[in-house]
Amino acid sequence: MSSLPCNAGAVPFFPAQDFEQKRAAIFKHIAGSNRLAEVRPASGLEVRPRPEMLSTGIPEIDAMSGGIPRGCLSEMYGAASSGKTSALLAVIASATRRHETCVLIDASDSFDPASGQAAGMDFENLLWVRCGRHKGTKRDHGEYRLEQVLKSTDLILQSGGFGLVALDLAGIPEKFVRRIPLASWFRFQRAVEHTKTALLVITEFRCAEGCAALIFKFSQLSAVSHQSSVKPAHTQLLESVQLQVEIVRSRLERKPVQSVKTEFTALAVRAG
Numbered sequence: 215m216s217s218l219p220c221n222a223g224a225v226p227f228f229p230a231q232d233f234e235q236k237r238a239a240i241f242k243h244i245a246g247s248n249r250l251a252e253v254r255p256a257s258g259l260e261v262r263p264r265p266e267m268l269s270t271g272i273p274e275i276d277a278m279s280g281g282i283p284r285g286c287l288s289e290m291y292g293a294a295s296s297g298k299t300s301a302l303l304a305v306i307a308s309a310t311r312r313h314e315t316c317v318l319i320d321a322s323d324s325f326d327p328a329s330g331q332a333a334g335m336d337f338e339n340l341l342w343v344r345c346g347r348h349k350g351t352k353r354d355h356g357e358y359r360l361e362q363v364l365k366s367t368d369l370i371l372q373s374g375g376f377g378l379v380a381l382d383l384a385g386i387p388e389k390f391v392r393r394i395p396l397a398s399w400f401r402f403q404r405a406v407e408h409t410k411t412a413l414l415v416i417t418e419f420r421c422a423e424g425c426a427a428l429i430f431k432f433s434q435l436s437a438v439s440h441q442s443s444v445k446p447a448h449t450q451l452l453e454s455v456q457l458q459v460e461i462v463r464s465r466l467e468r469k470p471v472q473s474v475k476t477e478f479t480a481l482a483v484r485a486g
Contacts, residue, residue, distance in 0.1 A: 264466060265427075268378060268412045271308030272301060275459055279428060282378075283466060287403045287413045289422045292432030294384075297457035301432065302380060302416050303333040310336035314377030317370050319343045321363045322385030343370070360390045364398060371405035371413070379406075380414045383421070391421050399425035420462075429463035 267281035275281075282288045282305065292298045307330070309316050316339060318325060323344045330337070345362040363381060370379055383391055403425045406413045415422055420429065435456040 266410070268305070269308050270301060271304035275301070275430070278459070279430075279461055279464075280466075282412045282414060283427050284410050284412045285407055286427035287399065287406065287415065287422055287425055288428040288430075289415045289417065289420065289426045290430045290432060291417045291420050293418060293434075295455070296432040296434050297455060297459075298416050298432045299382075299384065300455075300457075301430075301459075302382060302414070303330055303335070305414060306330070306340065306378065306380060307334040307336075309378045310339040312377075313339060315339050315341070315375065316378040317341045317343065317376050317380065319345070319363055319366050319370070319379070319381045321345050321359050321381070321383050324385055325382070341370075341376075357390055360386055360394070364394070367402060368405075371402060371411070374409060374411070376411050378412050378414065380416065382416045384416055384418055388419060391417065391419075394421065396423075396425070399423075426463060427465045428461070431460045431462050433458045433460075 265283040265285050268284055269276055269281045270279075290298045290301055306316050306318060311334060313336070318340060320343060323346050325342060325344075327337070330340075343366050345359045345366070360383075363383065363386075367379070367381060370376065399422045402413060415426070422429075435458050
């Protein structure tokens, strides 16, 4: 039977003087590291400047938020008839009138050019991407359109040079929109970062979440209508809608943003 020394496996012993010398040498090496030369205390950090803002064309919303930030992803969401589409038309109209080239990626192919014209859009500065169903595919209608939206958005953002890129996802079932991976939203946000492009997403519910720098919630307060003079007599024509807009998320301010609300009225575009 072999025997082991009693101190086998023990930590080697160093005299106290050698230990202090080694520790001093390590601290000296760390202090002289080039990496630490770039480290600054938090008190010396510069405040990130507020991004340039794009006007929404709605004075009440601009007064509340300053507009839509360029180089960021913003989101407007709300139920049907909540006013988000009216806001979308106003944003595009405001940008195209300033001769900025804009893109509308229309997932449901629901954009009405007559409504856009009434809102004051300059169609010479608008690229309308209409997403539809391919006749030869057996895939679900909403799933195929959503795939077109993601591919179109990637191509548009990589091309660059646009003042506004709007994704209108209203009308796409929630079960499909929820399938958009978070990585896609981060990729879109990174694509517009440090550019003059404002990326705006229109949905019926929140979906971009943490990738969005600014999120607006739209809701309807009241609607004004009158009885139609044409048959059937029980029909009514919409004249205007009183809407409420609330900022539910903002990464533009250093301090936490409390809920901020405003109201505005949207007039009916057509009488029939």
